[in-house]
Amino acid sequence: xxxxxxxxxxxxxxxxxxxxxxxxxxxxxxxxxxxxxxxxxxxxxxxxxxxxxxxxxxxxxxxxxxxxxxxxxxxxxxxxxxxxxxxxxxxxxxxxxx
Numbered sequence: 444x445x446x447x448x449x450x451x452x453x454x455x456x457x458x459x460x461x462x463x464x465x466x467x468x469x470x471x472x473x474x475x476x477x478x479x480x481x482x483x484x485x486x487x488x489x490x491x492x493x494x495x496x497x498x499x500x501x502x503x504x505x506x507x508x509x510x511x512x513x514x515x516x517x518x519x520x521x522x523x524x525x526x527x528x529x530x531x532x533x534x535x536x537x538x539x540x541x
Contacts, residue, residue, distance in 0.1 A: 460528030500529035
């Protein structure tokens with residue numbers, strides 16, 4: 444893999460993963476106030492938030508990596524980071540807030 448396409452793919456996946464932490468911050472500020480109205484257990488609420496807030500970054504990272512791999516097949520080396528990175532950043536953000 445030439446260094447330009449590899450670092451571009453890695454940078455994009457890292458940026459997409461980081462956006463999940465930002466988006467969960469916004470959603471938790473809104474949903475955190477209405478948490479009691481939902482009458483959910485905290486564990487169920489947090490699990491749902493991690494799933495919903497990591498879905499868009501995981502899908503966009505996977506699609507971008509797949510498209511980039513059409514041009515540069517070595518970009519698939521970044522694919523293992525696509526799923527755990529947004530989930531980890533969302534989980535870390537939830538741990539900070541709750």
